[in-house]
Every structure is written in C-alpha cells, then in structure tokens.
Amino acid sequence: MATNKVLLVDGMALLFRGFFATSFRGNFMYTSKGVPTNGVYQFLRYLMDSVQKFEPTHVICCWDMGSKTFRTELYAGYKANRDEPPKELIPQFDLVKEVVEAFNMPNVGLENFEADDCIGTLAHAYSMENEVTVLTGDQDLLQLVKENIRVAIMRKGQGNYEVFDQGNFYEKKGLSPKQIIDLKGLMGDSSDNYPGVKGIGEKTAIKLLQEYETVDDLLNNIENLPKGVQTKINANLEMLHLSRSLAEIKCDVPISCSLDTSKWNVDHVTATNKLNELEFKNIDRWFITS
Missing domain, CATH: 1.10.150.20 (5' to 3' exonuclease, C-terminal subdomain)
Structure with a gap:
C-alpha cells in the first residue's frame, strides 16, 4: 500500500502562469533594488495552495533547462512560435529556484530534456511504492496517468484543479492516457x-x-x-x-532524486529570511500557518 504522497511540480507552468496572471495589470512588484518578483510571489501562492489541497509528504520541483532539447533537434520548428520571455520575467527564473531551495525542496532539471521528461521519469519511479500527484497547467502530462499517478491541471482562478486519475480518465477524455x-x-x-x-x-x-x-x-x-x-x-x-x-514524454531520462531529500519539511527561519530578502510583506505569516 502506497504511504508517501509525492507532489511533482511543473515549475515553469506555475511561474509563467503566476507571472502573466499579475503582469497583465502591470503589477510586476519590485524589490528596493529594482528586481521584479511578481512571478515568484504568485508561484509561491500556487504552490502553498496545492500543498494545502493535496497534503503531500514530499515535494519536488522540475524545470526546463533552456530551449534546446532533443525535440528541437528532431524538429527545428518545435516551440519556435513562442516569444522571448518578457524582460521582467528573466531574472525570476533563477530567483524562483533560490526560493524553492529555501523551502527545502529539490530543484530537478536536465539539459537536453524538458521538465515533462523529468516529471515522467520521477513519477514512473516513485509510483512503484508511492502515490504521485503531478501539478501542472499542461495537458501533455495527462499521458502519465496510471495506477498511483494522477495529474492535477490548474484551472482559472486560484485553488481550482481538475484532477485526472485512472478512475475518471476515460469519462473525461474519451480515451486512455496512453x-x-x-x-x-x-x-x-x-x-x-x-x-x-x-x-x-x-x-x-x-x-x-x-x-x-x-x-x-x-x-x-x-x-x-x-x-x-x-x-x-x-x-x-x-x-x-x-x-x-x-x-511522447520520456520516462527513462538519466535523473534520480531520493525521496529522503524531498520531505515537505520547511525550515521557517531559512524560508522567512529568503522572503524578507525579497521584501514580501505578509507571505511569511501566511505560509507558516499553511
């Protein structure tokens, strides 16, 4: 019987979603040094909400490691329609990983592969003995659904998820995950x-x-x-x-992440120091009680 509940977070999906949810109103949030933080702030809100909702014992964040992957080698047009990220988002790519680290979560990524492939590989490995929830906004990850793996798609508005699992998949999609x-x-x-x-x-x-x-x-x-x-x-x-x-998401890329390193166990001092450094106002009180 699976005892651990592992939450695999599609980091870029949350960061981009958070950035654009706030920036369309021009609300970039800047530190006194002029560093934009809106995407990171909203990322954390989404993350904490999902931790409250799904109550994981372990949390891991997966990331893309640049735009060039084996897929762009297969097909030069792959994702070629995407604009460059806005200049206010660029410094937040590294910043968000620092925040994830301050919250005692592993950051996982592998050059030449997408975050999806890292999520697929880890989900497949962990599902042998644990319950896995994948948090994303990306429908591509639905192909991973099987016994002990469910996918939570973020819907409009905070705290809205559509959860796909083995039991409801066919009813929702008319197809099997594969x-x-x-x-x-x-x-x-x-x-x-x-x-x-x-x-x-x-x-x-x-x-x-x-x-x-x-x-x-x-x-x-x-x-x-x-x-x-x-x-x-x-x-x-x-x-x-x-x-x-x-x-097709690769479920056999050469990465691993020991569950021992990913227990949801926030050191409040380390996390609060990082949030104070970013000059976030109320989030420290909010996350400590979550």
Whole structure:
C-alpha cells in the first residue's frame, strides 16, 4: 500500500502562469533594488495552495533547462512560435529556484530534456511504492496517468484543479492516457508548434482512436478509412510519426532524486529570511500557518 504522497511540480507552468496572471495589470512588484518578483510571489501562492489541497509528504520541483532539447533537434520548428520571455520575467527564473531551495525542496532539471521528461521519469519511479500527484497547467502530462499517478491541471482562478486519475480518465477524455500520445500525433499541438496530420482535428482524431485504438492499427487498416482521411494521412505520414515522437514524454531520462531529500519539511527561519530578502510583506505569516 502506497504511504508517501509525492507532489511533482511543473515549475515553469506555475511561474509563467503566476507571472502573466499579475503582469497583465502591470503589477510586476519590485524589490528596493529594482528586481521584479511578481512571478515568484504568485508561484509561491500556487504552490502553498496545492500543498494545502493535496497534503503531500514530499515535494519536488522540475524545470526546463533552456530551449534546446532533443525535440528541437528532431524538429527545428518545435516551440519556435513562442516569444522571448518578457524582460521582467528573466531574472525570476533563477530567483524562483533560490526560493524553492529555501523551502527545502529539490530543484530537478536536465539539459537536453524538458521538465515533462523529468516529471515522467520521477513519477514512473516513485509510483512503484508511492502515490504521485503531478501539478501542472499542461495537458501533455495527462499521458502519465496510471495506477498511483494522477495529474492535477490548474484551472482559472486560484485553488481550482481538475484532477485526472485512472478512475475518471476515460469519462473525461474519451480515451486512455496512453492514447494521448497518438491523439497529439494525429491532431498536432499548436502551442508546441507541430502540425500532426493537416486537416485532422481533435474530434476526428478521438473518433479514429476510439475505433482503432492506436495509430499503428489505424495505419494497418487505412484502406477502411474514409477517402478524405486516407488522403490526409498519406500526405502527412512522416509528420504523423514525428509528431508522435515529439508528443511522447520520456520516462527513462538519466535523473534520480531520493525521496529522503524531498520531505515537505520547511525550515521557517531559512524560508522567512529568503522572503524578507525579497521584501514580501505578509507571505511569511501566511505560509507558516499553511
């Protein structure tokens, strides 16, 4: 029986969400030295809220380590549609990791891989003997759902989560978690900038996978598909396979993180010192009672 409850945090998802939730009003928050802190402040609010909600025994934060990964080598257009981060966000990338460290949580990341791959690898390893909750805003991570792994997608407003687990997944998505990879292969992903099969959208892709289960079985039965769908798939076969590779989260990257180092055990003195350094006003009292 799983006893530990591990929370794996998609750090960039929380930081970006926190930054843009406050910056659209021009509320960047600056220290007296002129360092912007709005993203870090909001990141902490999201994090503490999730700790209250999911009551983990262990917490680990995973990060992207730059924009170049094995996926950009596979496909130069991968995420190429994304703007440079705003100048007020850039100093907060290092700052947020310092705060995570001050709260006694490990920061995990690996060059050439995305945070998703680190989350997938750790989730897979921990789920053998522990309950794992993945906290993110990213639907790609839904493919990780299985026994002892659930994914909490952050929804609009603080404290709103849609939790996907083995029991409710099919009812919510009409597919199994593993089929999410093939779904992305067929329909592509506009936010990650890969097209899948041009002309096949989500509804058609779901219908095809409900009927044939996998892309491989679909291709084995291609002559049974409507002529229009056959034409689209044949014209985009290479991109279909490539999109599937881009969509699949690696669960075997060379990282590890001992659970002993990630117990949720905040040293209030260290954490408060860091928050005072950032000149946060009330958050120290707020997090200590959480």
